[in-house]
Amino acid sequence: MICWKCHEAVQGPVCPSCGILQPPPPHADLFAVLGMARAYHLELDELERRWRARSRDVHPDRFARKAAVLRRMSLQWTALVNDARRVLRDPVARAWYLATGRSRPPERGGAPTDPVFLEEVFEWRMALAEGTTGVVDQVQAARQALSDEIGGVFRTWEAGDGDLSGVEPRLQRLKFLDNLLQHDT
Numbered sequence: 597m598i599c600w601k602c603h604e605a606v607q608g609p610v611c612p613s614c615g616i617l618q619p620p621p622p623h624a625d626l627f628a629v630l631g632m633a634r635a636y637h638l639e640l641d642e643l644e645r646r647w648r649a650r651s652r653d654v655h656p657d658r659f660a661r662k663a664a665v666l667r668r669m670s671l672q673w674t675a676l677v678n679d680a681r682r683v684l685r686d687p688v689a690r691a692w693y694l695a696t697g698r699s700r701p702p703e704r705g706g707a708p709t710d711p712v713f714l715e716e717v718f719e720w721r722m723a724l725a726e727g728t729t730g731v732v733d734q735v736q737a738a739r740q741a742l743s744d745e746i747g748g749v750f751r752t753w754e755a756g757d758g759d760l761s762g763v764e765p766r767l768q769r770l771k772f773l774d775n776l777l778q779h780d781t
Contacts, residue, residue, distance in 0.1 A: 597621070607631075609654050609673050617659065620672045626680040626693060636694055636750035638684065647681040688770065691746055695763035701771055709768050717772050724776070732777070739773040742766060 597606045597618060604613040608631065611618060627634045630646040652658075654673035659666045683689045683699040693699045716738075723731040746766050752758040 609650070617654065617666050617669050617673070619669050620676050624676060626683050626699075629676055629680040630684065632684070634694065635754050636687070636690060636747070637754060638690070640685065643681065643684055647677065650677045687743075688767065688774075691750070691763060692767055694750070695760045695767065701768065709765070709772070713769055713772070717776060720776060721779075724779075735773055735776055739770065739777065742770050742773065746770070 598604070599606045599611040599614060599616065599618060601616045602611060602614040604611060606612070606618050609618055609620070610616070625634070630643065630650055632638070632643065632646060651674070654670050654677060656667065656670045656674060659670040662670075683693055689699045692701065720731055720735055746763060749758065749760065749763055749766070753760055
């Protein structure tokens, strides 16, 4: 990006040369918003540190007596920074974002779900409705195994091997398991 005021190169929300707030990019990468590398496995303390620092840079209180355009950009940046923190703190939202560019599954459609898995979910749902003991433990174990599998795919990707093409179907299955567990509690 180039600063709109002094025309120097800018990497973040504030120009390092003239100190003026820049407009937020229209389709900003949430990792770049916080100045982080794109990765599934994050240090949450580092994420919080970067969020606090970026929040200080763009906080509306800093621009309260500035021109209306700067106040508006400050609000836009604040919303973007907070959205980046919300998505990147949540491992499932972060996985969706990395795999698809969205922080949650589409309302309709998405990757096709394995019919064998759907049958298993149906059987668990029926067993839960009948009050069968141990079903919640089975679903939680399946959810943990799926989460571990997703983490493994991301570890391979972060090491420079493989791709994320298999993540979305796994996240779809995870969504079914989460819904099943939520309906049980």
